[in-house]
Structures are given as C-alpha cells and as structure tokens.
Amino acid sequence: DAMVIQNPRYQVTQFGKPVTLSCSQTLNHNVMYWYQQKSSQAPKLLFHYYDKDFNNEADTPDNFQSRRPNTSFCFLDIRSPGLGDAAMYLCATSGPLSQRLAGGDTQYFGPGTRLTVL
C-alpha cells in the first residue's frame, strides 16, 4: 500500500519557522497534488503539478510553495507557518489521460502529514 509516501507523518514547528513536507510516489504518475485538510472538513486543493507544470489554486496563500524536482518527488514548503496552518496535509497522485479507461485518473492519497504549529 506504500505507493504514495509522505514524510514525516507528524511535524511540529514553531510559529514563523519554515517547514518542508515531502511526498514521493512509486506509481510513475504524472500529476501530483497537495491538499490541506482541517478537522471535519473536506480536503482543499492547494496546487498541483501536471508533469513539470505548476498550477496554483487562486485562493492558495503565497505562504505555500511547492517544488517537484522529478516525477517521483514533490515538496510542500510553508515559508512562515501561522497557527491557522495547523492541519493534515495530503499528497495525491493520478496518472495520464491515456490510462483513463484503466482507472488511471483515479487519485491516490498518501497517509498525510499532520502539522502542528506552536
């Protein structure tokens, strides 16, 4: 089940101290997503990469950045975490349209990183 891996699973940081969350995948999927999920709420898409192309959601704060150095890895950088950024951060992947009939456009989620901001 370790197709989408997130590290660390739990991250504690201080207010204003930069933090980086990591996601890796063994599925060779070309699309990777970062979601923020707060308690009792639906996952909220922050941004996604379609191959190397970065796509930011309009309401994602500038405080959130992302890097994708290769197909397998994607990072979420929070430059100055605030108390309101405490949440579960979920990474997900999906495959190319050519695999659609085989279910390739299904999004597979990682286990998440729970971020605590002190």
Place this chain on the structure above:
Amino acid sequence: GENVEQHPSTLSVQEGDSAVIKCTYSDSASNYFPWYKQELGKRPQLIIDIRSNVGEKKDQRIAVTLNKTAKHFSLHITETQPEDSAVYFCAARGSGSARQLTFGSGTQLTVLP
C-alpha cells in the same frame, strides 16, 4: 468552477440497515465521480467511482448511481456494519486537463451496533 454539495452532513443507521448519501454538482462537463471513505486520522480511500457514461455501478455492498440530467449522484451502502462508520466524501472531476477533484463537504456515517 465546479461546486459539489453533499447531504446529509451526519447520518446514523442501525447495523444491517442501508445508508444513502447524496451529492449534486454544477459543472455539466464533469465526467468522473469518486467516493472516498476516510477514517479518523487516516487518508481518504477510494471505495467506488463512476464515469459519466454509466448510470450505476455496484461493488458488493456498495453502489453508486448517477443522473447526468439532474447532475446528481448517490452512494448506497447496504447491510451496514460498524466498520462502515467513517466520513464519506463525494467528488466530481471537472474538464480540466489535470483532473482536479472538487470534494463535497463530507458525511459522518455512524453505524450503531
């Protein structure tokens, strides 16, 4: 953009009864509708999905129906068990090339033993 509404927000059923969760979507171009189950502190897990060229899909105790005309889709769980207790999210995929999902607000299902 796409807007997905999900009802009810909480649902309690007796073990063995059926549970139905309903979602509506706004973008008529949406063509893929997954359902995710999320247990407390865990990742969303895909339990069933349906594409716009199909009206109904069933997998053991779980079924999903889609009405494209009404832009409405539903999750049906029969013979519910306590382990079905979780939050269920519906989602719709719009027509964008990266296949972004728009999620409903979630339904907390509690199956009472």
